[in-house]
Amino acid sequence: MQTLTQKLANPTRFMQLSGTMLPWIAGAAAVIIAYGLYLVFAVSPPDYQQGETVKIMYIHVPSAWLAMMAYGLVAVSSFGLLVFRHPLADVSAKAAVPIGAAFTFLALFTGSLWGKPMWGTYWVWDARLTSVLILFFLYLGLMALRSSMDDESTAAKLTAVLALVGVAILPIIKFSVDWWNTLHQPSTGFTSTVDPSLRVPLLIMALGFTLLFFAMHLKAMRNEILRRRVKAMRVADIAHRDGMSALSNPVAG
């Protein structure tokens, strides 16, 4: 019996399955985010210390969570390419990088806007902020490395190696607030100290953002599969035309 990953190893089957799933995931993400925004702006109270500024938390925390989750997905996909040579592993890794970079940028930007009224500064070089900035540069590096090479197979392998080396940044980000004295607050966790009136909207926004990420990742993977088909067909077309011209002009051929 085939596992799910074996079944999805066929790009045509993946296109059929993802085409069915994508509208449902995207629709669920839209509904859940809309409900989350209703809770954020109409139901959840201001924080007793931060006041209404706590509303930034509802987009900052999901963005930061996705910044790390997306990199985890890139690392797992890269491992799948290098070790198992799964046909869709590189497609998945390549598709996740720009989306992860966008959410990392959002985590940094919204965190900076949250920091100014709460800490009195947009930026400090503390361990949490700096390690997330390094994650953002890692994403940019992965995109730059891939686009610097014409040979897709070599680019995929080298990008996968860099992604696996860079995965060390994830525990550093996670535990930076415990290992070093940072201005950024320690992790509160989704289930512990946050009051339910603030925690429930946060969890709903996190779920909506996560579904949105998977919808965008699926769409990006579908686009990448189509791009590779187009490229393969163009190469076949050129080879066919070269063959035809060689037949009609054997001396030149």
Added chain:
Amino acid sequence: MSIFDLGPHATFIWLSYIAVVIVITGLISWLIFDGQRQRAALKDLEDRGVRRRSSVSSDTGQNQ
């Protein structure tokens, strides 16, 4: 309380949400545009008679 009454730091809150809307809308638009571009390129090649290797082999009864 009105959603427009967000206290003395309303600018920071709105700027954060506007940034998220711009970035996510941009990502979604890019994904849709890119998908349309690839489908158009694929259709153009198919209209010119260029075929994928897999469809050629299935037509001729060859196994991949």
